[in-house]
Amino acid sequence: MKEPKFKGFSTETNQWHFGFGYYINYYTDKFKAEKGINDNITLFTECSPVIVEMESVGQYATTVTDINHIPQELFAGDIIRFRYKGEWNPWSEPMVIEWGGDKYPAFDVKGHSYDCNLLSLFVKSGEYEIEYLGTAYENPKLLTSYK
Structure with missing residues (x-):
């Protein structure tokens, strides 16, 4: 473990x-x-x-290779955005990683309304690139659309 x-x-x-x-x-x-x-x-x-x-404070969620081809450890509270096959799209809005808690014990991105784990789906699909933008602690203005 x-x-x-x-x-x-x-x-x-x-x-x-x-x-x-x-x-x-x-x-x-x-x-x-x-x-x-x-x-x-x-x-x-x-x-x-x-x-x-x-x-x-944030707990480690996963490690990905970001769009700059740099391995990036992601933690709860980090801000990321997704790019599909090189194109920016509606998923390009900054999203914060969060722990779902007892009712949803997994790391996911805050602010989506689908019945799936978007973070896991995008990371495992291999079709989405992830850009690390910083932390919600240092860059809260990036998340104004999700407050």
Whole structure:
């Protein structure tokens, strides 16, 4: 079985960190007010634990070769778009990868209305190219049509 992998953004280091597990740090309102902090996550990395922003944490979903022929690891919270046989089409709108939860335990793209796993379908078909655009944490304006 593949070990879980996560990524999260640290405002202390101003960079993304990758780890194998995390712990959610919930603080009382009084403590947050006194320290000027928000709830956050401790991401366990190979080197040492790192405090990262809660909204930035995503679990590894899959690895694809993007349109630039670069292997790209995709995580929940990443923004991608699809190109069919070299042509941009309605699927070219930016979409965010998300975990479906208990009712739909799979990674998929948010914002489609079909009864299938669009991410899996497009990745496995071999007919769609995927372009990695960034993360929803750093580029929320790319997703305005899905909010």
